[in-house]
Amino acid sequence: MTVIMAFNYLCILLGVLTTFDVAAQNYPLKPVRFVAPYPAGGVNDIVAQFAEQGVETAHSTPGEFAALIRSDLQKWGKVIEEAGIPRE
Numbered sequence: 133m134t135v136i137m138a139f140n141y142l143c144i145l146l147g148v149l150t151t152f153d154v155a156a157q158n159y160p161l162k163p164v165r166f167v168a169p170y171p172a173g174g175v176n177d178i179v180a181q182f183a184e185q186g187v188e189t190a191h192s193t194p195g196e197f198a199a200l201i202r203s204d205l206q207k208w209g210k211v212i213e214e215a216g217i218p219r220e
Contacts, residue, residue, distance in 0.1 A: 166180055166183065168180035168181075205219075
């Protein structure tokens with residue numbers, strides 16, 4: 133066995149042994165806070181607030197957005213009518 137192969141095996145063994153200890157930790161121990169280096173109310177601030185809540189933004193074309201609205205109206209139309217919510 134060459135020295136390089138022995139070193140590789142040693143690195144793999146150490147990597148495997150250290151991951152078990154790290155996996156047992158409760159991370160994070162305190163809440164994680166997002167800091168957006170942009171002015172409040174801007175696009176980047178809003179995206180950062182969504183990310184903080186676990187929401188991912190999706191970018192699409194206006195046509196794709198209109199198709200999404202139509203499918204949601206078909207999907208939720210009955211609920212909207214039963215609740216008496218006026219369509220705009």
